[in-house]
Amino acid sequence: MSIENQHAETWKHLNKHLPEWLEESKKYTEDGNVAAYIPELASAPKDVLGICIMDAAGNTAKSGDHEYRFTLQSISKVFTLILALIDRGEEVVFSKVGMEPTGDDFNSMLKLELVEPGIPFNPLINAGAIAISSLIAGSSPDEQTNRILHFFREVADNGTLDINQDVHKSESDTAHRNRSLAYFLKDNGVLHHDVEDVLEVYFSHCSVEVGCADLARMALVLAHNGFDPIRNQRLIPRRFVQIAKTFMFTCGMYNASGEFAMNVGLPAKSGVSGGILTMVPGRYGIGVVGPALNNKGNSTAGVHLLGKLSQEFDWSLF
Ligand code: DON
Numbered sequence: 001m002s003i004e005n006q007h008a009e010t011w012k013h014l015n016k017h018l019p020e021w022l023e024e025s026k027k028y029t030e031d032g033n034v035a036a037y038i039p040e041l042a043s044a045p046k047d048v049l050g051i052c053i054m055d056a057a058g059n060t061a062k063s064g065d066h067e068y069r070f071t072l073q074s075i076s077k078v079f080t081l082i083l084a085l086i087d088r089g090e091e092v093v094f095s096k097v098g099m100e101p102t103g104d105d106f107n108s109m110l111k112l113e114l115v116e117p118g119i120p121f122n123p124l125i126n127a128g129a130i131a132i133s134s135l136i137a138g139s140s141p142d143e144q145t146n147r148i149l150h151f152f153r154e155v156a157d158n159g160t161l162d163i164n165q166d167v168h169k170s171e172s173d174t175a176h177r178n179r180s181l182a183y184f185l186k187d188n189g190v191l192h193h194d195v196e197d198v199l200e201v202y203f204s205h206c207s208v209e210v211g212c213a214d215l216a217r218m219a220l221v222l223a224h225n226g227f228d229p230i231r232n233q234r235l236i237p238r239r240f241v242q243i244a245k246t247f248m249f250t251c252g253m254y255n256a257s258g259e260f261a262m263n264v265g266l267p268a269k270s271g272v273s274g275g276i277l278t279m280v281p282g283r284y285g286i287g288v289v290g291p292a293l294n295n296k297g298n299s300t301a302g303v304h305l306l307g308k309l310s311q312e313f314d315w316s317l318f
Contacts, residue, residue: 007283010313011055018063021312022049025305026064032292032300035272040170044070044273044291049301052212054220054285056229066212070289071167073271074106074297075215076152076205077129078222078244078252083151084123084135085240093135096190097121097128101251106297107177109184118188124251124269127181133202134193141200148205155221155235156214157228167273168207175199206271215277215287222267223279245281253303256296263307265316270298278306280315 001009026049036042050065084093102121104110111121120128138144145163153161182195182202191198221228222245226236248267253260260268268278274291276299288306290299310316 007055011059011061014053014309014313015061017312018051018053018061021308022051022063022305025049025301025308028301028304029290029292032290032294034274034291035293035297038167038171038174038272040164040167041071041273041291046292048274049288049290049305050212051286051288051302051305052216054213054216055283056220056224058230060213060216062212065289066287068289069209069211070273070275070291071164071206071271072152072208072210072275073206073273074124074126074129075269075271075275075277076148076208077124077132078248078269078277079152079155079218080129080132080136080148080205081123081247082236082240082244083148084132085243086237087137088135090239090243093123093132095119096131096135097123099247101255101257103255106254107181109177109181112181112184112188119190120185122247122251124247125254126178127185130178130182130198130202131185131190133205134191134198136201141197141204144201145204148201149208152205152208152218156210156218157231158214158217161208161210161214163204163207164209165207167209168203171203171207172199175203178202210275210287212287212289215275215289216285217287218285219277219279219287220285223281223283223285248278253298254296256294256298256303260298260303261318264303264310265318266306266310268306270302272297274299274302276302276306280313281317 136144226241245267252269276288288302290302
């Protein structure tokens with residue numbers, strides 16, 4: 001069978017069975033809890049599960065609550081990392097954050113004090129992402145935030161993406177831990193800007209509202225190494241996507257990244273509002289949402305559904 005025919009068969013099989021696989025995974029929403037440390041996220045419906053898979057021609061396979069809207073949260077960190085690499089280059093970025101997984105919770109500050117030189121272990125934990133926010137070009141938090149929004153809209157091919165102001169306010173009002181992380185970073189010489197200014201940029205990019213199709217569209221660009229196969233245009237240098245995908249693989253699901261690599265085997269990034277952005281390299285962009293989370297901060301049902309798909313289609317990179 002030719003490669004094209006194989007792809008057509010896979011796509012047909014996917015569209016046919018996606019609803020039943022989603023239904024099967026939905027029961028895992030009961031095992032998780034909606035994030036409550038950001039009060040505005042606590043009212044999310046626990047039983048939501050949606051998915052959108054997009055191929056290189058822009059065809060989509062969608063199922064469940066794929067139209068449900070949610071905020072990017074930590075998924076935004078992949079794209080601010082890429083933007084910081086574009087704005088400052090590798091040398092500057094890696095003078096502020098490391099390249100290693102932590103094995104600790106996403107909001108941990110443990111290693112900042114324990115391990116010299118006191119820079120965050122990687123750009124996907126909160127401390128690392130706060131350091132990255134400070135590197136985005138712009139002379140004020142507003143300018144930096146606008147630059148980020150513009151970049152997210154470009155990659156998602158969706159000019160309407162915007163900040164959910166209620167989530168932004170709720171996060172800012174209750175971010176005692178992130179504030180303490182940021183002040184610690186300032187003391188360690190990692191942040192040069194005013195701490196509140198940096199946090200304003202960080203809260204803003206975490207609060208950008210999307211749907212599963214936006215995640216799938218953004219992931220599609222990463223799946224094609226920074227080239228947008230739909231608009232036929234390079235959006236991101238290949239090297240920066242390679243860096244981002246490596247971090248997604250090793251740290252994207254936090255201290256469950258090893259388990260996810262074992263069971264799904266794809267680069268991915270989760271967020272506490274329940275989103276997961278992942279991809280089949282060279283093929284599909286995938287966006288999933290399921291707000292009920294496990295104790296590592298990843299969507300219980302979302303991870304299960306991705307495991308099922310990966311098994312069914314042999315998507316693991318290993
Ligand atoms: O800073 C925070 O805690 C949130 N804005 C983002 C954390 C997050 O999404 C962790 N993901 N699983």
